[in-house]
Amino acid sequence: MKQKTILVGVAGASASGKSLLANTLIEELQSEHLCIISEDSYYKDQTHLTMEERVRTNYDHPDSMDHELMLEHMNQLKEGKAVDVPMYDYSVHNRKEECRHVLPARVVIIEGILLFTRPEIREAFDLRFYMDTPLDICLIRRLKRDIVERGRDVDSVIKQYLETVRPMFLQFIEPARQHAHLIIPHGGKNRIAIDLIKTKIRDLID
């Protein structure tokens, strides 16, 4: 049976430009055959935990993700089935009550830090891209973004960065870079990379 949906994975450090790249592709291609899912939607449900316990969770370790559900959804999309993707609220470190109904577009882009760390998940991607942005640049961008968009303060961003974000990047994310088909430097505004990927995606859609 012909695979109905092509899965494109965009991995890399937190704040390396994964969402910017994915959103730029969506905006510029303007195609109903294309959609984005964030791996962050699959953080495990933490309703049973107190806020103090949730703050202590290591969100940069593969075990923080419900990768089983994500893989199930990836396989359903490949079979041409719609899926109900959980929605995430960073300010309370938990899933929202509602889900997003995602139809099986011709090309689905999934962006997330840990996408290539588990063999069964990375092998489910038809195309794998890795955003190769220096960690100091990522930290500056994350600091600004997490304060403006994710309800954090400077001290909490720095503490989390030193305790989990950086060590988990070195242990899991950076080593998985070798599994990418294409490594993209200069973050989410790399015009040449965006244009090359657009051409490839247009080929896949047509």
Ligand SMILES: Nc1ncnc2c1ncn2[C@@H]1O[C@H](COP(=O)(O)OP(=O)(O)O)[C@@H](O)[C@H]1O
């Ligand atoms: N090349 C770039 N130049 C300037 N700002 C960038 C660039 N790439 C990403 N950003 C900004 O950095 C922040 C983090 O980028 P984002 O795409 O959300 O990262 P990720 O999805 O990898 O966590 C965002 O505010 C984004 O607009």
Ligand SMILES: Nc1ccn([C@@H]2O[C@H](COP(=O)(O)O)[C@@H](O)[C@H]2O)c(=O)n1
């Ligand atoms: N409750 C949470 C959940 C996740 N994070 C951080 O998000 C990062 C991944 O998202 P990106 O958009 O930056 O790729 C990851 O590094 C987690 O530390 C969080 O802070 N709180």
